[in-house]
Amino acid sequence: NTILLCRSVTRVQKQRTINHVGSLFQGSARSNSAVALKDPASNGLCNVESSGEKGVGVYAGASIEKFTTILKSKAVSSSSEKDKYSVQVSWDKHVQMDSPARLINHSCEANVGVRDNELGAYDFVALKDIDAGEELVWDYGSVEFDATEIKQCLCGSPSCRGGHINFEDSHESIRKQYGNFYAKYLHDWTHEEGTSASKE
């Protein structure tokens, strides 16, 4: 797979608080007045944009082939406690990702999956061919075991899981949807679950 890096967009880092409510507007039309906050030095594979009503999101800056690694996020800090902006990477570790990964919104029908990487966070990989201009969305339930900040998802996708954006409640559908593209510690857990289930 070609690895095409999407550069960090530090300009919009201060707007990250908008990101976690962005999913409320998932599926709404992109405003014509969307303001691209693209890093001029980026290769253009993804752009951070703000479209007013919808808040900040990350969009494909070019057409992207299925299984392309779109960006590699890096853990910039970590804690044993989760918080609003952390992502879970193991049973007792929650990290803050750098931008623009941290600005990618949630959807229960993600077009981008995650794979553990050597930077303490996740690679974001295209799960399908993605058109230029399409919003990149990933499923927070593919890394968070038991809870996320989303109490009621309004992503609008036909398979929206509502108040169950976590792996524990939905692991069967998450595994079916995303194949291998979910957190490694959860792979290990489902493997153990499968083993114990088959013993029954």
Ligand SMILES: [Zn+2]
């Ligand atoms: Zn949803």
